[in-house]
Amino acid sequence: xxxxxxxKIIAATEMNRGDYxxxxxWTIPENENPEDEGFxxxxxDGYESWSPKKQFEESYREYDxxxxxxxxxxxxxxxxxxRFKAEYLQLVIRYKGLKAMIEKWDKGTLAFxxxxxxSTYNMQINAMSEYIAILEARAVMEDIDLxxxxx
Numbered sequence: 001x002x003x004x005x006x007x008k009i010i011a012a013t014e015m016n017r018g019d020y021x022x023x024x025x026w027t028i029p030e031n032e033n034p035e036d037e038g039f040x041x042x043x044x045d046g047y048e049s050w051s052p053k054k055q056f057e058e059s060y061r062e063y064d065x066x067x068x069x070x071x072x073x074x075x076x077x078x079x080x081x082x083r084f085k086a087e088y089l090q091l092v093i094r095y096k097g098l099k100a101m102i103e104k105w106d107k108g109t110l111a112f113x114x115x116x117x118x119s120t121y122n123m124q125i126n127a128m129s130e131y132i133a134i135l136e137a138r139a140v141m142e143d144i145d146l147x148x149x150x151x
Contacts (some may be wrong), residue, residue, distance in 0.1 A: 007072040008043065009063060012056070015040040020050040068093055081144045087133045088146055095128045 018034025021027065028034050030070075037053040061069055071093075074086035102121055104110040114121070138147050 005075045006059070010044075010060065010074060011072055012051075012060070014038075014053075017052075045067065061062040066093060081142070084135070084139070084142070084144055088132070089108075089138070091128060091132055091135065095132060095142040097123070098125055098128065099151065 015023070015038060016034065017036040017038055018028055018038055020038065021034070023040065030059075039051050039053065039056045041049050041051050041056070043049075046069060049069055061067075063070060068090055071086040071089045074082045074089070077083055077086075098121065101110065105114065105118070136146065137143070
């Protein structure tokens with residue numbers, strides 16, 4: 001079999017198997033446990049399904065635009081502008097993470113001891129800052145909206 005990676009943004013709410021069957025107007029089969037924990041899942045095209053809790057939690061994370069998984073759908077797009085936006089957003093997320101780490105290091109509140117000298121992190125944060133500026137300049141030239149929200 002071929003291997004696949006799924007990238008989609010869904011809406012979901014906790015719902016056991018019995019409540020899902022009631023929601024759909026179905027009679028639960030005798031060989032299924034109505035108390036099985038799971039989620040009602042709604043896809044962007046309106047399709048709905050039920051997923052057992054374990055499988056759902058292995059596949060999905062709560063959407064957070066400040067985390068890298070939020071860029072997954074854009075990365076898979078056929079539109080280069082959306083892939084460009086994903087590249088930009090990923091870089092900004094990583095930049096903010098490194099900046100926060102450096103600030104904690106400076107305050108003496110970092111929870112670990114970095115293995116690289118501070119000068120290496122300084123070079124990295126400077127390179128990231130320059131890369132962000134380049135992408136922002138290209139976005140203006142190529143009419144790419146970096147501000148719009150993806151749902």
